Amino acid sequence: xxxxxxxxxxxxxxxxxxxxxxxxxxxxxxxxxxxxxxxxxxxxxxxxxxxxxxxxxxxxxxxxxxxxxxxxxxx
Numbered sequence: 001x002x003x004x005x006x007x008x009x010x011x012x013x014x015x016x017x018x019x020x021x022x023x024x025x026x027x028x029x030x031x032x033x034x035x036x037x038x039x040x041x042x043x044x045x046x047x048x049x050x051x052x053x054x055x056x057x058x059x060x061x062x063x064x065x066x067x068x069x070x071x072x073x074x075x
Contacts, residue, residue, distance in 0.1 A: 008036050009046035016055050016068075023068065027056065 012032060015021055029040040029047065036043065050056045057068050 004038050005042040005045035008038050008042040009049050011036055012043075012046050013050055013053075013055055016050070
């Protein structure tokens with residue numbers, strides 16, 4: 001994972017935990033790329049990692065995920 005993907009993963013993960021993304025909301029690569037100032041590729045890598053860490057659930061076709069955490073890490 002390159003630096004843009006790591007920074008993007010950190011930023012998205014922090015936003016999920018802080019509640020910036022509502023629990024159960026659909027997060028897409030395109031929706032997330034613009035505010036984080038990156039292309040969809042680092043977002044895609046970040047979403048994969050966050051899904052593996054159980055912060056996202058169910059990303060069909062690797063284009064979107066559902067936010068699982070709100071204020072804390074759910075397992």
